Amino acid sequence: MPTVILLGPQRFTRTLSEAAARAGIAGRFASVTAGWQEREAEDLELHEHLGERTGNLSLYARTEDAFERDPALARAHRERQEKLRELQALYRIRLGHAQAALRELAGRESDPELLDEERTSALAAIRALDARHLERVAEVHHRFESALRPRARPALARHRAAVERQLERSEAVLVAGGHVPVLLNRLRLFGFAELVGQRPVCAWSGGAMAMTERVVLFHHSPPQGYGNTEVLEAGLGLVRGLVVFPHARRRLLLDDARRMELLARRFAPAECLTLEDGAWLIDRDGTRESGPGLARLGTDGRVAPLAAA
Amino acid sequence: MxxxxxxxxxxxxxxxxxxxxxxxxxxxxxxxxxxxxxxxxxxxxxxxxxxxxxxxxxxxxxxxxxxxxxxxxxxxxxxxxxxxxxxxxxxxxxxxxxxxxxxxxxxxxxxxxxxxxxGADYREPEWIAPDPEARPGRLEQLAVPAPALGGERAVTVYLPARFRASRRYPLLVVHDGEDYLRFTGLKTILDNLIHRHEVAPMVVALTQSQDRLRDYAADAGHSGWVAGELVPWLEARYPLLPEPAARGLAGASFGAVAAFAAARRHPGRFGRLLLQSGSFAFTDIGPSRRGPAFEPVVAFVNEWREDPVAIAERVFVSCGVYESLIYENRSLVPLLERAGMQVRYVEAFDGHNWENWRDRLREGLSWLFPGPFWFIYE
The missing domain is CATH 2.60.40.10 (Immunoglobulins)
Known part of the structure; x- marks a missing residue:
């Protein structure tokens, strides 16, 4: 496994160069800003922050070009995305009811002997639903990969070879946040984990989410509805045993102990970590070092700062 | 106590x-x-x-x-x-x-x-205050030809932050737009909600009538100008999405009637409506207590109520429970639903005022023009 550096949002508090130096990275970076979609190339600030040591891998633009050259690939990809969207919508329906049941049980007063097991079962049902959803999404990806073999198709293979050449000149890879499904989609399409090999990866915000085993979408105060936290799909799994929550102060009700407890228990044994501005965590094959700005959601509902190493 | x-x-x-x-x-x-x-x-x-x-x-x-x-x-x-x-x-x-x-x-x-x-527990929404993290959009002052109405009309156009000509945007036309800017802080609200990705980046045309009691009272000339002249003019000038789901009308009080009337008279043009405390007076189940200014509105609303057809895909309706118009707005909702429209209806413990309309904008705009906040972590 490569060394992975997970960072909080970088727009206002730039800790990237400091964290990279701490991890011993001194050379050039190849960057992935595909989560910014059509603004992928607007990376001047990032370039300046790192002393002009970056080159953009342009995964978003390369994919668009590959789709243009290979309409069959584009069509199959579009169909897969529609299938994934529908699958997410179906999962969301079941999840909404399961979450409502859990909330109702959590607020109910009854004989603990009866109630505790019902609550535990309700949570187990959500965990099972999450797990099954991940499986079904993986099946859709597997079918697409088997049928299309996208990286073997000339339109994409050409770009992938160019990315490989860029990576040969880079010591480490940066992955910015943005639109997580789009980012993950491009990373998967190019076989990012294989391309990166043992090069260190610095990823922030949505990029950090994509590096974990499970990408979890969350917002406790959405403009509509309750804001049921949902699983999107498996991440790249370059960091194991973590679920990360960037912008947690803005997106989570951290003072709501019941919701925090349920989040922590739902994703256990993985650790749920908030990633605020300035936060950093270096993972060297499971051995971790971190600074301020990280907090752990406890199964007791408390949000406790992670002791800096 | x-x-x-x-x-x-x-x-x-x-x-x-x-x-x-x-x-x-x-x-x-x-x-x-x-x-x-x-x-x-x-x-x-x-x-x-x-x-x-x-x-x-x-x-x-x-x-x-x-x-x-x-x-x-x-x-x-x-x-x-x-x-x-x-x-x-x-x-x-x-x-x-x-x-x-x-x-x-x-x-x-x-x-x-x-x-x-x-009252107790009322809090001004935090999303109405300028957010230093939000990238600001910009306002352009334009004079839009209005030959059918005579002369031209002043229109202010809101363009979202990082607007780019190579992308296409939804359009919302807001009646009493200058008042929305002044009394609800609409620009700040759009900046904030777009920054948070709760609302899609969009172009907003803010219109203001010189004679709103005439223009907004379901006036056919005004409806024709909005649908037949203003929108095509904006489409020629800005990169706008062509489908009805990306085109909306908004208004409060008489402005809501104007929005409703323009959509009713031009079926298939507008897929989204934001109607706040609309003055939807009618007389089919009893006399209206309203004044003469409402007569054209009553005739128009009565006609629609006789045969309520769909005029948009999604309609957001809000009203304060302390306003007299609560009766008319509550009466409207089941008819909108029966006509096959998706309706979101919200009541507030509030009155017929701009702050009430302001406080409902997050819910209304994000439902009509949802942004990708669920997926974006920058």
Missing amino acids: TLAIHQLLSAGTPSPEAVEEFLRAHRFPVVERSSVTFVFRGEADAVHLQHWIYGLPSAVPFQRVDGCDLWYLVQEIPARSRVEYKLEVRRGELSRLIRDPLNPLLAHDPFGANSVCH
Whole structure:
């Protein structure tokens, strides 16, 4: 496994160069800003922050070009995305009811002997639903990969070879946040984990989410509805045993102990970590070092700062 | 719980110093859970609370404290309410209707401003305040040809932050747009909600009528200008999405009628409607109590109610429970649904004023033009 550096949002508090130096990275970076979609190339600030040591891998633009050259690939990809969207919508329906049941049980007063097991079962049902959803999404990806073999198709293979050449000149890879499904989609399409090999990866915000085993979408105060936290799909799994929550102060009700407890228990044994501005965590094959700005959601509902190493 | 006013009066007539201290120590009206104490200090023969809660007696007398110039009134007001009011102060033959001198808070309506009482637990939404992290959009002032109406019309166009000509955007046309900017802080709200990805980056055309009681009263000429001239003109100038789901109309009060009428007269053009406290007067189940300005509205709404057809795909309707228009708006909702439209209807403990309309914008805009906030972590 490569060394992975997970960072909080970088727009206002730039800790990237400091964290990279701490991890011993001194050379050039190849960057992935595909989560910014059509603004992928607007990376001047990032370039300046790192002393002009970056080159953009342009995964978003390369994919668009590959789709243009290979309409069959584009069509199959579009169909897969529609299938994934529908699958997410179906999962969301079941999840909404399961979450409502859990909330109702959590607020109910009854004989603990009866109630505790019902609550535990309700949570187990959500965990099972999450797990099954991940499986079904993986099946859709597997079918697409088997049928299309996208990286073997000339339109994409050409770009992938160019990315490989860029990576040969880079010591480490940066992955910015943005639109997580789009980012993950491009990373998967190019076989990012294989391309990166043992090069260190610095990823922030949505990029950090994509590096974990499970990408979890969350917002406790959405403009509509309750804001049921949902699983999107498996991440790249370059960091194991973590679920990360960037912008947690803005997106989570951290003072709501019941919701925090349920989040922590739902994703256990993985650790749920908030990633605020300035936060950093270096993972060297499971051995971790971190600074301020990280907090752990406890199964007791408390949000406790992670002791800096 | 002993109310603050009762504590003050518990030992009999308070001294002038005690009254001064009471006035200094509290914000007025004094809100203590659901009990709200209105206070007036000054020479008068009578003081009444004139409130804008439809259905309740509109003039409620204050009580004078024996031996001093302090007047008070305790009212029960539900939590999360905003209630507009003024004080009627009578002295001899002279009666004056004034804003509460002890309360700096105002509610703005299309005709002016009243004092407003914030009931327990009412909080101004945090998303109305300028967010230093939000990238600002920009406003362009334009003169749009209006040959059918004569001359041209001034229109302000909001372009979202990081607007780019190579991308396509939804369009929302807002009636009374300058008032929305001034009284709801619409630009700040758009900046914030777009920054948070709760609302899709969009182009917003802010129109303002010189004669809204005529133009907005379901006037065919105005509807024709919006659908047949303004929108095509904007489409030629800006990169706008062509489908009805990406084209919306908005308005409050008479402005909501104008939005509804333009969509009704031009089926298939507008897929999204934001209707706030619409003046949807009708007479099919009894006479209208409204004035002559409503006559064209009544005719138009009656006609639609006879045969309620779908006029958009999604309609967001909001109204305050303290306004008289709550009756008309509640009556509208089942008909909209029956006609096959997706309807989101929201009531608030509030009145016919800009702050009520402001407070509903996040819910309305994000439902009509949802942004990708769920997926974006920058």
